Amino acid sequence: MTETDTARYDLVLVGAGIMSATLAALVTELDPRLRVRVVERLPAVAQESSNPWNNAGTGHSALCELNYTPRQADGGISTVKALAISEQFQRSREFWSSLIQRHRPGMDPSGFIHSVPHMSFVLDDDGFLARRHQALSQHPLFSPMQYSQDHARIAEWAPLLMDGRDPHARVAATFAHMGTDVDFGALTRQLFGVAQARGVEVSLGMTVTGLRRQHDHWEVEFGSTGGGRAQAVLADRVFVGAGGGALRLLQKSGIPEARDYGGFPISGHFLRADAPAITSRHGVKVYGQAAIGAPPMSVPHLDARVIDGTRHLMFGPYAGFSPKFLKTGSWLDLPSSVKPYNVLPMLGVAKDNVPLEKYLVSELFRSSASQFEALQRFYPSADPTQWTKIVAGQRVQVIKRRGRTGVLQFGTEVVSSADGRIAGLLGASPGASTAVAIMLKVIRLCFADRLDAWQTELARLIPSSQASLADDPDAARRSLEWTTGVLGLSR
Numbered sequence: 001m002t003e004t005d006t007a008r009y010d011l012v013l014v015g016a017g018i019m020s021a022t023l024a025a026l027v028t029e030l031d032p033r034l035r036v037r038v039v040e041r042l043p044a045v046a047q048e049s050s051n052p053w054n055n056a057g058t059g060h061s062a063l064c065e066l067n068y069t070p071r072q073a074d075g076g077i078s079t080v081k082a083l084a085i086s087e088q089f090q091r092s093r094e095f096w097s098s099l100i101q102r103h104r105p106g107m108d109p110s111g112f113i114h115s116v117p118h119m120s121f122v123l124d125d126d127g128f129l130a131r132r133h134q135a136l137s138q139h140p141l142f143s144p145m146q147y148s149q150d151h152a153r154i155a156e157w158a159p160l161l162m163d164g165r166d167p168h169a170r171v172a173a174t175f176a177h178m179g180t181d182v183d184f185g186a187l188t189r190q191l192f193g194v195a196q197a198r199g200v201e202v203s204l205g206m207t208v209t210g211l212r213r214q215h216d217h218w219e220v221e222f223g224s225t226g227g228g229r230a231q232a233v234l235a236d237r238v239f240v241g242a243g244g245g246a247l248r249l250l251q252k253s254g255i256p257e258a259r260d261y262g263g264f265p266i267s268g269h270f271l272r273a274d275a276p277a278i279t280s281r282h283g284v285k286v287y288g289q290a291a292i293g294a295p296p297m298s299v300p301h302l303d304a305r306v307i308d309g310t311r312h313l314m315f316g317p318y319a320g321f322s323p324k325f326l327k328t329g330s331w332l333d334l335p336s337s338v339k340p341y342n343v344l345p346m347l348g349v350a351k352d353n354v355p356l357e358k359y360l361v362s363e364l365f366r367s368s369a370s371q372f373e374a375l376q377r378f379y380p381s382a383d384p385t386q387w388t389k390i391v392a393g394q395r396v397q398v399i400k401r402r403g404r405t406g407v408l409q410f411g412t413e414v415v416s417s418a419d420g421r422i423a424g425l426l427g428a429s430p431g432a433s434t435a436v437a438i439m440l441k442v443i444r445l446c447f448a449d450r451l452d453a454w455q456t457e458l459a460r461l462i463p464s465s466q467a468s469l470a471d472d473p474d475a476a477r478r479s480l481e482w483t484t485g486v487l488g489l490s491r
């Protein structure tokens with residue numbers, strides 16, 4: 001039996017990860033009178049993908065991720081995606097900077113973002129990295145990036161990469177000092193702190209079990225995660241920021257737009273090292289190239305991390321398969337998401353992605369020794385006794401209907417009802433770094449009637465929301481200069 005609370009909210013957010021935290025802070029900054037409630041199934045915020053040990057903490061700005069600059073048929077390099085992602089990350093930096101200027105000490109950049117240079121590192125390069133460097137460094141968002149094939153120079157940037165390496169090996173690297181490491185868990189907590197100071201209510205340990213449309217509003221049903229009496233509140237708008245749990249909830253809502261989607265979970269793990277003897281010798285994030293058949297988010301990288309003020313190293317992610325949609329999810333997540341309306345797209349994806357399936361199966365059965373060799377390609381003298389395996393967050397890749405079949409997408413997808421009263425986020429890449437750009441899209445879909453009134457405040461909070469940094473180098477320079485200063489990053 002459900003007890004309906006008389007409480008009615010302008011917005012109910014399902015899930016307390018970085019996406020809901022960003023939306024809660026953003027809308028209450030735009031209109032502090034909004035009544036907002038957050039319902040989270042776990043006992044604390046940011047315990048799933050947004051937890052710093054469940055993701056790699058890269059502030060994705062396309063400085064080092066080679067898959068954002070694909071080769072073109074004529075041998076050239078496409079920079080379109082890299083510019084778009086860099087611009088989106090810059091919007092996040094602007095929003096965080098505005099909040100810091102308004103809400104210090106509650107918003108404290110030293111608690112969530114650190115300068116950690118970004119490197120790309122390629123063995124036996126055929127000239128791709130030099131061409132990529134040439135293409136990107138024209139733009140101020142990338143211009144201080146350096147390129148080298150010289151062992152001594154690369155060793156200055158990242159000593160561990162060259163320790164014990166064959167002195168005749170053909171290597172190439174780029175180095176961008178303006179890269180960042182972000183603790184998205186700490187950021188989530190700070191953003192909720194700002195939102196709660198504005199009156200946002202956060203209910204922890206409560207699982208949302210039902211979403212029912214009632215005339216011009218939604219009834220959101222939830223109960224204690226361990227079980228117990230269900231209760232419900234009314235919401236003018238709902239954002240399903242439930243990470244891997246979003247697909248099942250959107251399906252439960254019954255909106256026809258959710259019928260175009262399925263989900264394919266990819267699990268993973270990282271190797272982690274904490275010994276100061278090695279963490280003190282690696283202060284960069286180094287991205288390599290993906291193995292053949294590997295999904296783009298399985299590109300190996302050796303990351304310096306700063307979590308709770310302490311330096312660590314993480315390497316991975318190693319992809320795998322589990323039918324769970326959340327790290328703390330259920331083995332039934334995948335089977336129960338298959339419905340008569342999405343079974344054909346899901347079967348189509350299974351038929352069309354045999355190399356990916358083979359890759360995931362081979363990863364599942366790969367020995368620890370062979371996995372460690374992947375790390376040794378980056379760090380030849382790595383010692384297995386200094387590394388431990390940790391389970392990473394779960395990703396649910398989007399399967400989208402296309403005609404009678406489906407396609408597997410590696411990006412994020414905002415799914416919303418035609419009237420904008422409910423929206424949810426599927427997918428995980430490029431992820432937390434671009435949370436602000438994704439939530440701006442949610443605002444455009446769900447608060448279209450208030451956009452005109454919010455325009456001036458939005459321009460104050462996120463100046464680049466009104467411009468294109470990719471097309472306006474002066475605006476890009478101004479944005480970098482301002483946010484580098486406020487976030488306390490290296491120049």
Ligand SMILES: Cc1cc2nc3c(=O)[nH]c(=O)nc-3n(C[C@H](O)[C@H](O)[C@H](O)COP(=O)(O)OP(=O)(O)OC[C@H]3O[C@@H](n4cnc5c(N)ncnc54)[C@H](O)[C@@H]3O)c2cc1C
Nearest residue numbers: 015017018019041048049050056058208243245431432433
């Ligand atoms: C291995 C890995 C590496 C990554 N690396 C990076 C990176 O380097 N840089 C980057 O920018 N991004 C990265 N990402 C992506 C990033 O972590 C995610 O995009 C981001 O954390 C998603 O945030 P979220 O708020 O949507 O989901 P989550 O943080 O997963 O939060 C969803 C919340 O919803 C709750 N929930 C679910 N169902 C319910 C329900 N029914 N009722 C109530 N609550 C519910 C969950 O408990 C959870 O707390 C990575 C992800 C993974 C998995």
